[in-house]
Amino acid sequence: ELYLNHSKLARELKKVPGPKNHFILGNGLEIIVSPVELFKLGRKYANKWNGIYRIWAYPFGAVNIYNPEDIEIVVSTMKHSDKSPIYKLLKPWLRDGLLLSSGAKWQQRRKILTPTFHFNILRQFYVTLEENSRRLVNKLDATLGEPVNVTPLLSEYTLNSICETAMGTQLSGETSKSAKSYKEAIYKLGNYLVERFVRIYLYYDCLFAFSTLGKKQKNALETIHRFTDKVIRDRKENFVEKNTETEDGDEHLYVHRKKKRTAMLDLLITAEKEGLIDELGIKEEVDTFMFEGHDTTAVGLTFFLMLLANNKEAQDKIVAELNEIFDDSNRPVKVEDLPKMRYLECCIKESLRLYPPVHFISRTISETVVLSNYTVPAGSLCHIHIYDLHRREDLFKDALKFDPDRFLPENCIGRHPYAYIPFSAGPRNCIGQKFALMEMKCVVSTLLRNYVLLPVTRPSDIEIAADIVMRNNGPINVKFERRFK
Numbered sequence: 001e002l003y004l005n006h007s008k009l010a011r012e013l014k015k016v017p018g019p020k021n022h023f024i025l026g027n028g029l030e031i032i033v034s035p036v037e038l039f040k041l042g043r044k045y046a047n048k049w050n051g052i053y054r055i056w057a058y059p060f061g062a063v064n065i066y067n068p069e070d071i072e073i074v075v076s077t078m079k080h081s082d083k084s085p086i087y088k089l090l091k092p093w094l095r096d097g098l099l100l101s102s103g104a105k106w107q108q109r110r111k112i113l114t115p116t117f118h119f120n121i122l123r124q125f126y127v128t129l130e131e132n133s134r135r136l137v138n139k140l141d142a143t144l145g146e147p148v149n150v151t152p153l154l155s156e157y158t159l160n161s162i163c164e165t166a167m168g169t170q171l172s173g174e175t176s177k178s179a180k181s182y183k184e185a186i187y188k189l190g191n192y193l194v195e196r197f198v199r200i201y202l203y204y205d206c207l208f209a210f211s212t213l214g215k216k217q218k219n220a221l222e223t224i225h226r227f228t229d230k231v232i233r234d235r236k237e238n239f240v241e242k243n244t245e246t247e248d249g250d251e252h253l254y255v256h257r258k259k260k261r262t263a264m265l266d267l268l269i270t271a272e273k274e275g276l277i278d279e280l281g282i283k284e285e286v287d288t289f290m291f292e293g294h295d296t297t298a299v300g301l302t303f304f305l306m307l308l309a310n311n312k313e314a315q316d317k318i319v320a321e322l323n324e325i326f327d328d329s330n331r332p333v334k335v336e337d338l339p340k341m342r343y344l345e346c347c348i349k350e351s352l353r354l355y356p357p358v359h360f361i362s363r364t365i366s367e368t369v370v371l372s373n374y375t376v377p378a379g380s381l382c383h384i385h386i387y388d389l390h391r392r393e394d395l396f397k398d399a400l401k402f403d404p405d406r407f408l409p410e411n412c413i414g415r416h417p418y419a420y421i422p423f424s425a426g427p428r429n430c431i432g433q434k435f436a437l438m439e440m441k442c443v444v445s446t447l448l449r450n451y452v453l454l455p456v457t458r459p460s461d462i463e464i465a466a467d468i469v470m471r472n473n474g475p476i477n478v479k480f481e482r483r484f485k
């Protein structure tokens, strides 16, 4: 152990500046703190160094980067595209789905799944998003003037939306009950993952399986997989009926099925029939998309509503833009309206800058690479801190200020393409980013046409807890009042 802690890799990596490390344990003990303290520690390190620092906790050595030049080197090519061992913690849940897989498997899956997020398919999904947005607005009617904890409502909206579009399954009756347990289990699982993350000894599966934490995780996973398995079963039953109905000899039904909402799950079921994916493969992707497709967007929307409630000026400007689009009409938002919501888009981007739902991603460095003039040996982990990148004063003046004008086209000129990466970048970027933006525009425009958002939780109240996605340590409340023209 002693040798490994002072191996060639360790000696090389330790040339990168970083916190003082213990002779044997490296920085392993410092990080055993609560999720809130862990998030703060990350920010403390980011402030102390400038764009790069290392952490050493045997057997892992990691460079932490938050400058666009190094991030570009790591994420823009396939060379360092394998996820770091930290994602191993997600394996029992998401298995070898698109987020975690690598090499040929990842390539083949990404190819199968890409058509689902093509603009023409998204257009067909839009109808569902719009209906769900209106349903959310109706729900809020009962809360007027009261502080509302927005996260549960928003995650219900995003979970319904991903289920009814990509999965082709309506959440009602029994399924909606298990959807609730699913969401609760995801929250718990996030906490367990962070607890395990800071306790390096629990990385070993054999130790973890017998720990209390391991047993709790097993329970949460059973709930999660029960829900996703049911969604697959339901759709398979439904799919057979539909397929016999539309027997028209079309071999590539899943890509070309005209005038039908092409659910991602249908595409996978068809791919299974063609031998391109097996049953386990479908489960992996459904678990991956069910989670990535709802929790991230719900978190993004939560912080966005909080920011809007605290920024009357931005809210008024969005409403003025919406009035131009809709005149006095109460008609629903159409997909063609979305590109006209330019200022709203700037506001969404600014919100994702300040509160990037995925605040941290991590890769394995596959061959020795030079980052900020330091040699980073192959086998190192590379943590990319999107949160710290987005708050760099040299990239975003008055970085803590909510200023949507930063994203007006004229103000983006000259900005480094890797200075702003809420959806990551390069070949392993977010496959669902257009879907997410469409969802956010649709629901926020519908909300603002109906309600004035008033502040309860202030940005100064926010206390982020380290988790797979950004979470506040406590509810985020907003008040809604009817908007009169």
Ligand code: HEM
Binding pocket: 083, 098, 099, 100, 110, 166, 288, 289, 292, 293, 294, 296, 297, 300, 356, 357, 358, 361, 362, 421, 422, 423, 424, 427, 428, 429, 430, 431, 432, 433, 435, 436
């Ligand atoms: C505001 C909402 C969202 C944000 C901020 C976000 C962010 C990200 C980021 C940063 C990554 C890279 C992860 C990494 O390198 O480890 C990613 C990957 C991914 N996202 Fe999203 N995402 C959002 C919404 C969605 C939606 C709606 C879906 C699905 C419909 C989705 C599906 C995925 C998948 C499957 C991957 C893995 C892609 C691959 O490795 O090929 N995301 N997302």
